[in-house]
Amino acid sequence: MTVDGSAPITELKLDRKDFVSDQEVRWCPGCGDYSILAQVQKVVPTLGIPRENFVFVSGIGCSSRFPYYMNTYGFHSIHGRAPAVATGVKLANPHLSVWVITGDGDGLSIGGNHLIHAIRRNIDINIILFNNRIYGLTKGQYSPTSDFGKKTKSTPYGSIDQPINPLCVAIASEATFVARSIDIDTQHLTMVLERAARHKGISFVEVYQNCNIFNDGAFAHFTDRQFRSDRVLYLEHGKPMTFGKDLQKGIRLNNLNPEVVELGRDYSPEDLLVHDEAGAQPTLAYLLTRMHYPDFPVPMGVFRCVETREYSDLLTEQIEEVSRKEGKGNLDSLLAGDETWVIEEEGAILESVSGRERPGEDEESYHPANNLDAHEEPKCAIRRSVLNDRIGEVRPDPPIIASPADSIQSAIERMARERRGAVCVVENDELVGIFTERDVLMRVALKGLDLEKTPISSVMTSNPITLKADATLAYALNQMAVAGFRHLPLMDGKKAVGMVSVKDVVRYMSENMAG
Amino acid sequence: MELAETLKKELVRHLPLPDPIVLTEETPISEAIQKMQEAGRGCILVARDGRLIGLVTERDILVKYLGQPGKTFFTLREIMTTDPKKLSPDASLEKAIQAMSEGGYRHIPLVDQENQICGVVAVRNIVNYIAEHFPTEVFNLPPRLEQKMESPEGA
Numbered sequence A: 001m002t003v004d005g006s007a008p009i010t011e012l013k014l015d016r017k018d019f020v021s022d023q024e025v026r027w028c029p030g031c032g033d034y035s036i037l038a039q040v041q042k043v044v045p046t047l048g049i050p051r052e053n054f055v056f057v058s059g060i061g062c063s064s065r066f067p068y069y070m071n072t073y074g075f076h077s078i079h080g081r082a083p084a085v086a087t088g089v090k091l092a093n094p095h096l097s098v099w100v101i102t103g104d105g106d107g108l109s110i111g112g113n114h115l116i117h118a119i120r121r122n123i124d125i126n127i128i129l130f131n132n133r134i135y136g137l138t139k140g141q142y143s144p145t146s147d148f149g150k151k152t153k154s155t156p157y158g159s160i161d162q163p164i165n166p167l168c169v170a171i172a173s174e175a176t177f178v179a180r181s182i183d184i185d186t187q188h189l190t191m192v193l194e195r196a197a198r199h200k201g202i203s204f205v206e207v208y209q210n211c212n213i214f215n216d217g218a219f220a221h222f223t224d225r226q227f228r229s230d231r232v233l234y235l236e237h238g239k240p241m242t243f244g245k246d247l248q249k250g251i252r253l254n255n256l257n258p259e260v261v262e263l264g265r266d267y268s269p270e271d272l273l274v275h276d277e278a279g280a281q282p283t284l285a286y287l288l289t290r291m292h293y294p295d296f297p298v299p300m301g302v303f304r305c306v307e308t309r310e311y312s313d314l315l316t317e318q319i320e321e322v323s324r325k326e327g328k329g330n331l332d333s334l335l336a337g338d339e340t341w342v343i344e345e346e347g348a349i350l351e352s353v354s355g356r357e358r359p360g361e362d363e364e365s366y367h368p369a370n371n372l373d374a375h376e377e378p379k380c381a382i383r384r385s386v387l388n389d390r391i392g393e394v395r396p397d398p399p400i401i402a403s404p405a406d407s408i409q410s411a412i413e414r415m416a417r418e419r420r421g422a423v424c425v426v427e428n429d430e431l432v433g434i435f436t437e438r439d440v441l442m443r444v445a446l447k448g449l450d451l452e453k454t455p456i457s458s459v460m461t462s463n464p465i466t467l468k469a470d471a472t473l474a475y476a477l478n479q480m481a482v483a484g485f486r487h488l489p490l491m492d493g494k495k496a497v498g499m500v501s502v503k504d505v506v507r508y509m510s511e512n513m514a515g
Numbered sequence B: 001m002e003l004a005e006t007l008k009k010e011l012v013r014h015l016p017l018p019d020p021i022v023l024t025e026e027t028p029i030s031e032a033i034q035k036m037q038e039a040g041r042g043c044i045l046v047a048r049d050g051r052l053i054g055l056v057t058e059r060d061i062l063v064k065y066l067g068q069p070g071k072t073f074f075t076l077r078e079i080m081t082t083d084p085k086k087l088s089p090d091a092s093l094e095k096a097i098q099a100m101s102e103g104g105y106r107h108i109p110l111v112d113q114e115n116q117i118c119g120v121v122a123v124r125n126i127v128n129y130i131a132e133h134f135p136t137e138v139f140n141l142p143p144r145l146e147q148k149m150e151s152p153e154g155a
């Protein structure tokens, strides 16, 4: 897009919806995977990459169902082998944007070996590791990242394994981009994912993900919004490491050890450690990975980001150079070359062993998830309202209805006259689009359009996200906070019967706060 | 803690607010619109010597600048709201929510006692803050409502 708005806009018109697939999402209700999915779907349309150039590769595990839910190419591959498959995809087609979605089990246990080799090669793929510190898909056994002492189904008396720290592994494998974020810290996660996507070379991102069924609250003691600012250290390149609500605390280096100090009397920001993503050595990044709550705030953000030669470039160059010197190779002649031999003897017949029946397991009896259905009445009034109230109760205004052929000018005048922020565009009684004051600012103002002659259909958002009257407030908030919509048409079948604005929702909640 | 209590105690300046766009009243409207488009922002603070004198929102662009085709406007002075509703950065979130829902404002400038600009709070900052208290119910939802699983499946 040009800055002065004079040249025609040539950007790809993709948005989040283009990346939502039609598959039923099979994660447990409330799983942190949903939030990560939403953020990825939000970031990928902004990268300027055509949709057909995205590939999502996964292994096995809850997180590995991810490719089904992205409306892109994808590969639900072999347990732990996603980095190998992704490497192949990238080398065969270096212009693709290749993503690996893995978990702590898939990526660090069975797939640990593949992971470190993909990382050390610096191939341009983005590895997103969902760390929930448990085996979710197999119903709650300890994983390579489970805490020491953690009681799980397979460690009933507490784990006596030292957990792996994924970022340490990445740094030790010479990763050129290393970052960490939190499933529910949506703005931060978006920023980190976008930077990972734009980094040329391997990008390794660990996302703390809540498995609310088998390891609920594993990170809540520092990720919860109430104490996040006091217990999380947000890293910013070139800035002193401060944290706390009023940035009143900081991290200082005492010999080789970090320590938490209070700013004010004894220390000023000049005394603090300054974050440097691009240091010649990864020493600082490594030191940060060793900071754990409660002794330290937990660092989030980009730990390390450096540029070195990328693997598919190196490979392409090598092929070109060798071909120039020695001519183009021939696979057939290589296969039929001198060094081949034939095995004369007959192979031994392998005995087939039939699998023993496993003792019957009653799935339901040990599923700890049943508490999700036990409807405990939430105590907090706002919480109750968010979870239980239906959007119909917000009493949104009836919609302003326009037809696709109406001029932009007439729509603007109606929004101005009727003091409303959005218009429903309806054809044959069916909602086909929405046109909002944000669209007026972003797509109409200064764009040199003839407002009298141009129809709204050319600037509206087609097939908008809508709400049904029985959607909960939580869902409306999701669309507003995650997708950033400020106006959502309220539907009765295919007919728009209201327009819910973010102001309506806030007004409704403030009424509830009082009563 | 109940969220209603938290909203009473939490201060507006503790929200992660982006730096506001601040311009003078002589700024041509077209330049202001360009700035808003580039930053994807719905509001501009108008200042004289760092002190707040007015507010221009995308609503003003719609209602005044584009909504009255017979008239021509040139500078922000002609379309800004003078003496808009403002708050101290030390105001509680509860206060900000009340001000927004009573006045129907979507943006409220933050100023100190000398009327020096400290920032601006938007209704979406508040909605995001509230949403962050219900991560499981608000953030961890499938892309489409009908894709919601009723019971846990372990993926």
Ligand code: SF4
Binding pocket: A026, A027, A028, A030, A031, A032, A033, A062, A063, A132, A136, A137, A210, A211, A212, A213, A214, B152, B153, B154, B155
């Ligand atoms: S078992 Fe845990 S990680 Fe897997 S889908 Fe359910 S909540 Fe998510």
